[in-house]
Amino acid sequence: MTRPLGFSCTCGAIRGSIDNATPRGGTHLVCHCADCRAAELVLGQPDPAPEGVAIYQTTPDMIVLDSGADRLGLMRLSPKGLLRWHAACCDAPLFNTLARPGLPFVGVHVARLDDPARIGPVVVHSFLPQRDGGARHKGAGIMVWRMLSRMASARLSGRWRQTPFFDPATGAPVAQARILTKAERAAFAPSRG
Numbered sequence: 001m002t003r004p005l006g007f008s009c010t011c012g013a014i015r016g017s018i019d020n021a022t023p024r025g026g027t028h029l030v031c032h033c034a035d036c037r038a039a040e041l042v043l044g045q046p047d048p049a050p051e052g053v054a055i056y057q058t059t060p061d062m063i064v065l066d067s068g069a070d071r072l073g074l075m076r077l078s079p080k081g082l083l084r085w086h087a088a089c090c091d092a093p094l095f096n097t098l099a100r101p102g103l104p105f106v107g108v109h110v111a112r113l114d115d116p117a118r119i120g121p122v123v124v125h126s127f128l129p130q131r132d133g134g135a136r137h138k139g140a141g142i143m144v145w146r147m148l149s150r151m152a153s154a155r156l157s158g159r160w161r162q163t164p165f166f167d168p169a170t171g172a173p174v175a176q177a178r179i180l181t182k183a184e185r186a187a188f189a190p191s192r193g
């Protein structure tokens with residue numbers, strides 16, 4: 001096993017590491033969707049367009065929080081949207097997860113990694129804008145296949161129960177989610193232009 005790869009929020013109150021953070025241990029992708037862009041803008045980050053938001057996908061049991069777990073903030077762009085975790089101390093976007101611990105998935109913001117070179121180059125671009133106004137994916141087959149096999153292995157081994165994002169007893173997220181209203185969501189990156 002390689003040594004854990006560190007991450008931290010901008011102010012340094014939240015620190016932790018990712019196990020098995022290698023090019024094969026997860027998937028390094030760039031998401032160009034309007035929701036990922038809006039989430040950055042809501043948190044007061046620089047506009048990521050047109051480059052997109054770089055994410056490293058793995059399973060939550062690979063994430064170890066060393067400090068600042070009580071500073072985790074949570075936001076959803078809609079009532080059923082992804083859980084978007086950030087640092088309540090300095091607003092740095094940190095992770096995306098699905099809504100339940102039984103669906104063991106996490107996307108880590110690459111901008112927060114101590115040494116992004118260790119996860120290798122970007123292998124997937126999702127929601128790439130096209131001239132006709134649509135969007136397409138590059139390398140998405142790999143992404144979906146790897147994500148499903150990682151999730152299946154975390155399920156079968158019971159590793160899915162190890163997660164810093166959900167209460168082990170209740171399965172509820174460890175932070176109260178702020179859910180944007182439709183008007184709030186519409187104010188940020190409503191569409192590509």
Ligand SMILES: [Zn+2]
Pocket residue numbers: 009010011012013014087088089090091092
């Ligand atoms: Zn912070």
Ligand SMILES: [Zn+2]
Pocket residue numbers: 031032033034035036037
């Ligand atoms: Zn996205």
